[in-house]
Amino acid sequence: MRGGSTLRFYPINLNLKEKKVLIVGAGKVAFRKFKRLLQAKAQIKVVSPEFSPKFTPYFEQKSDQYIFIERKFREDDLGGIFLVFAATNDSQLNERIAFLSRNKNILANISDAVDISDFTVPAAVNRGELLLTVSSGSNLPALSQNIRKKIEQEFGVEYQILLEIMQKKRSLIIAEIDEISVRKKIFKELASDQFLNKIRMIIDQFDLNLLNIEETDEFINNKNNLTENKFKLLSDSIETEINKIIAKLKDD
Known part of the structure; x- marks a missing residue:
């Protein structure tokens, strides 16, 4: 090995909200890309002469977030596009999309050829x-x-619940506590394994069966369907523990 590290791809998290993304192809691979792009709130265009049955529910419900075009790919499909996913079963077509995208300075992911992809997922x-x-x-x-x-x-849903609470709590802590060293101690304590274990215990006590849920979507649906105020009571209990830590470290 020469030159040290063999890292080829630069790790990065993209904000794709309202960015235009093209998926060429509509099979299983394309559907997986589509689902994750939906979560990222991208503006998605899917072009393919045929679509997997997995897309059917999305055909049946209209959305401003995506459009399906049932035909073969054309070069003008790349107009205004930020990212491209070439996910067809035609290697030559995928390669052509990579070539066209590169000429237009559009980043492309080629499902069957990582060597000509600009990024991987x-x-x-x-x-x-x-x-x-x-x-x-x-x-x-x-x-x-x-x-x-x-x-x-x-990594269970306790991480999601903590971060949801901290979304509003962090700014309050910064506004109310001037000493940077105290703030650092508070944030370090809230991120500790000990505190996360406490959150797990609280969730367990509420008997919501959340700790066994693996998919974020399932958790969100479960949360929305909980009996009135039950999830709020859970969040309030965790926030109470957060406030105890803030008060303790603030006084020390």
């Missing part, structure tokens, strides 16, 4: 604002998926 676990990703450099995707499953088991 890692296996990911979402816990609200917490995003954990794994990549094997496309050498063994099954390994990435295996590691992802382990991460799902280790």
Whole structure:
């Protein structure tokens, strides 16, 4: 090995909200890309002469977030596009899309040719604002998926609930506590394994069966369907523990 590190891809998290993204192809791979792009709130255009049945529910409900075009790819489909996913079963077409995209300074992901892709998409676990990703450099995707499953088991919804509360709490802590050293102690304590274990215990006491939920979407749906005020009571209980830590460290 020469030149040290063999890292080829630069890890980065993109904000795709309202960015125009093109998916060429509509099979299983394309559908997986589509689902994750929906979560990222991208503006999605899917072009393909045929669509997997998995897209059917989305055909039946109109949305401003996506458009489906049932025909073959054309070069003008790249107009105004920010990112491209070439996910067809035609390698020559995928390669042509990569070539056209590069000429237009559009980043492209080619599902069957990582060597001509501008970026890859890692296996990911979402816990609200917490995003954990794994990549094997496309050498063994099954390994990435295996590691992802382990991460799902280790990082539960307690991380999502804590971050939801801290979304509003962090700014209040910064506004109310002038000493930077005290703020750092508070944030460090709130991020500790000990405090996360306490959150798990609180969730368990509410008997909401949330700790076994692996998918963020399922958790959100479950949360929205909880009996009135039950989730608020859970959040309030966790926030009470946060306030205890703030008061203790503030007085020390």
